[in-house]
Amino acid sequence: MNDREENTMNLKGKVAIVxxxxxxxxxxxxxxxxxxxxxxxxxxxxxxxxxEALEKQVADLGDQAIGVEADVSKVDDLQNLIEAAVQRFGxxxxxxxxxGVETRTSVxxxxxxxxxxxxxINLKSAFFGTQLAAKQMVKQGGGGRIINISxxxxxxxMPGNTPYCLSKGGMRMLTRTxxxxxxxxxxxxVGVGPGAVATPINLSTMKDPALMKKLDAAIPLxxxxxxxxxxxxxxxxxGDGARYITATTIFADGGIMQSSPGL
Ligand code: BGC
Numbered sequence: 732m733n734d735r736e737e738n739t740m741n742l743k744g745k746v747a748i749v750x751x752x753x754x755x756x757x758x759x760x761x762x763x764x765x766x767x768x769x770x771x772x773x774x775x776x777x778x779x780x781x782x783e784a785l786e787k788q789v790a791d792l793g794d795q796a797i798g799v800e801a802d803v804s805k806v807d808d809l810q811n812l813i814e815a816a817v818q819r820f821g822x823x824x825x826x827x828x829x830x831g832v833e834t835r836t837s838v839x840x841x842x843x844x845x846x847x848x849x850x851x852i853n854l855k856s857a858f859f860g861t862q863l864a865a866k867q868m869v870k871q872g873g874g875g876r877i878i879n880i881s882x883x884x885x886x887x888x889m890p891g892n893t894p895y896c897l898s899k900g901g902m903r904m905l906t907r908t909x910x911x912x913x914x915x916x917x918x919x920x921v922g923v924g925p926g927a928v929a930t931p932i933n934l935s936t937m938k939d940p941a942l943m944k945k946l947d948a949a950i951p952l953x954x955x956x957x958x959x960x961x962x963x964x965x966x967x968x969x970g971d972g973a974r975y976i977t978a979t980t981i982f983a984d985g986g987i988m989q990s991s992p993g994l
Contacts, residue, residue, distance in 0.1 A: 910978025
């Protein structure tokens with residue numbers, strides 16, 4: 732391998748877990764990390780075949796991916812993901828807490844069930860994913876990266892999407908607090924805050940031309956992001972070039988946060 736190839740294989744030999752790696756931003760993260768040479772563990776909820784196509788795509792890039800059945804809102808299942816990474820690939824270098832859902836419900840109409848679901852999948856899983864990954868990284872030594880896929884809405888209200896905003900606000904402080912606590916171990920904790928991205932979570936908006944027009948107009952760059960444009964930020968943050976970034980969030984939002992209310 733010459734120097735140039737080495738540069739483009741920033742993550743050669745590294746091992747990553749990407750929660751929610753089967754679709755949307757998570758899928759793009761898996762592929763971007765694999766392009767950089769990482770081997771990857773992906774969770775699936777009930778159908779093993781859900782990860783098969785993705786495992787093959789990763790294999791075509793020259794790396795390995797394995798699917799593991801896990802409900803990331805359960806601590807035991809998260810532990811199984813970590814154990815699968817260690818058993819199969821010997822270590823864990825990069826934990827991407829990406830799994831996320833939203834209910835698009837307001838303060839007045841959110842049910843207890845909706846509240847619990849969003850907070851469990853988005854925030855509880857990120858907290859325990861961080862904790863368990865950090866334990867493994869401390870045990871193996873040499874540091875690591877924890878990347879929390881947040882949102883512009885960790886900071887910025889989105890009326891009508893309250894539980895989601897709460898979960899991302901919590902994630903904001905998880906990133907900052909865990910980043911400070913884990914810095915002595917050289918475990919870096921960074922958030923990524925996308926704006927509107929063309930993924931299944933935004934399907935209803937994407938199907939509504941009038942809403943899309945309004946959304947595009949509100950974004951200074953004039954369009955939604957493609958998932959790869961978030962995946963590439965995560966690949967950068969997982970690599971050596973980002974070794975001095977921790978306890979903060981990097982926004983990749985086309986400028987939307989500076990210009991309008993959440994849509
Ligand atoms: C939300 C989308 C919203 C976007 C921009 C994302 O985090 O998931 O529903 O359109 O932020 O406001």
